[in-house]
Amino acid sequence: MATAQSPVVPTLIGSVQRALRLLEAASSHVGGAPAKQLAREAGIPLPTAYHLLRTLSHEGYLRRENGVFVLGAAAERLGGGCAQQNQRRMIIDSLAHWRDIIGVPVYFALYREGEVELVSVADTPSSPAVEEWADFRETAHAHAIGQCLLSQLDEKSRQDHLDRYPVRAITPYTVRDNRALRQRLSSTERMQPVVERQEYALGTVCAAIPITAGSTAGTMAISLPLHQEERLLYAVDRLRSEVGALLSSLAFSISI
Template sequence: MQRALRLLEAVGSHADGAPAKQLARETHLPLPTAYHLLRTLTHEGYLRRDNGVFLLGDAVGQLAGGAAQNRRSKIANSLAHWRDTIGVPVYFAVYEDGEIELVAVADTPAAPAVDEWADFRETGHAHAIGQCLLSQLDERARRDHLDRHPVQPITPYTVCDGRTLLERLEATERMQPVVERQEYALGTVCAAVPVAAGSAAAVMAISVPLHQEERLLPAVHRLRLDIGRLFGSLVFSISI
C-alpha cells in the first residue's frame, strides 16, 4: 500500500506525466515492482497511460473525496466529544482560498451555537473565529482580506476600524487563544484556539452567554489540553 501511494504521489508531481523508469527511480522501487504496481493502479483507474507516460486517473478524485469525508466525520465526532465534555457549543473553521470557512459546529438545544445572522466570511473582524484565523496570516494576507471585507460595525462593541484591528492582530501572540466579547452577537462571548493543520490556518472555538462568561476561560483551558490528543492523529489539508 505504501509503495502504491508513493507512486501516486510521484505521478501527481508531474503535470505532464512520467514514464515508468523515472517513477521507479524517484520512488526508489525496483523497476519490475514499479511496473507491476503501475499496471495495477492503471487497471483500478487510479492512473492512466498516455503515450508512454503515466498520469493520475479519475479514481484518484474519488479517493480524495472519500478521504475528505472521513476527515469531516472525525472532526464532527471530535466536536461532539468536546461539546458533551465541556457543555458548550464547539466550532471548527479554516482559512481557505482567502476566505473564512466554518467547517462544522456541534451544539445542543440547551447550549445552542451563535446564530450566523451576519455572514461569517464577511465579518471576520468581528468574531473570535475570524480574528484568530487572521492572526495566523502574514500582514499582506491580512490586508488583502480586509480590503475585500472591510471592517464595519456589527454591534456597539465591534472593533471600530481596520487600523485598530490590524494593531490588535499584530499584538496577538502566534498560536494563542483569541477572546471576543459581544463584538459579533450581543449577549455572547467567544474564544477561538489556533489548531495546527499543516499549512492551513485553522481554529477551534467555543461560545457562552454573557451571563456565563466565567465558564469561558476554564473551557478554553480544557479545550487546549485535549486538542493535541484528539486531533493529533488527523491529517488535515487545505481542501478540508
C-alpha cells in the same frame, strides 16, 4: 395452484466484477504489477485480463509504467473522495465529543482561498451555537473565529482581506476601525486564545484557539452566553488540552 416465488437474485455484470478484482489486485502493489500477476491474483484468464486492463488504462483507473500496472488518477480521485469523507466524519465526531465533555458549542473553521470558512459546528438545543446573522466571511473582524484566523495571516494577506471586507460596527462593542483591529491582532501572542465579548452577537462571549497546518490557518472555537462568562477560560483551556491529543492528525482538516 399457487407456487412459492423464488427469491429475486440481483443481476451481476461479470465484466464489472472482474475489472474491480483487477483494481483491487493492482492497489495491493505500490510499485505496480505485470498483467500476468494481476490476472493470477484476480483469478481471471489472461486474455480477458488484458482486455480489461486496456479498458481500465484508457479510462484512467490504471496506468502502465515500465511493463507494470499502477493505479491511475481516476482511481486516486475515488480514494481521495473516500478519504475526504472520512476526514469530515472525524471532524464531526471530534467536535461532538468535545461539545459533550466541555458542555459548550464547538466550532471548526479555516481560512482558505482568501475566505473564512466555517467547516463544522457541534451544539445542542440546550446550548445552541451563535446564530450567523451577519455573514461570517464578511465580519471576520467582529468574531473570535475571524480574529483568530486573521491573526495568523501575513500582512499582505490580512490587508487583502480587510480591503475586501472593511471593518464595520456589528454591535456597540465591535472594534471600530482597521487601526484598532491591527493593534489588537499584533498584540495577540502566537498560538494564544483570542477572546471576543459581544462584538458579533449581543449577550455572547467567544474564544478561539489557533491551529496551523502548513500554510493554512485554522481555528477551534467555543461560545457561551454572557451570563456564563466565568466558564469561558476553563472551557477554552479544556478544549486546548483535548485538541492537543489530536494535533498529530489535524492535517486531515486542511484538505477537506
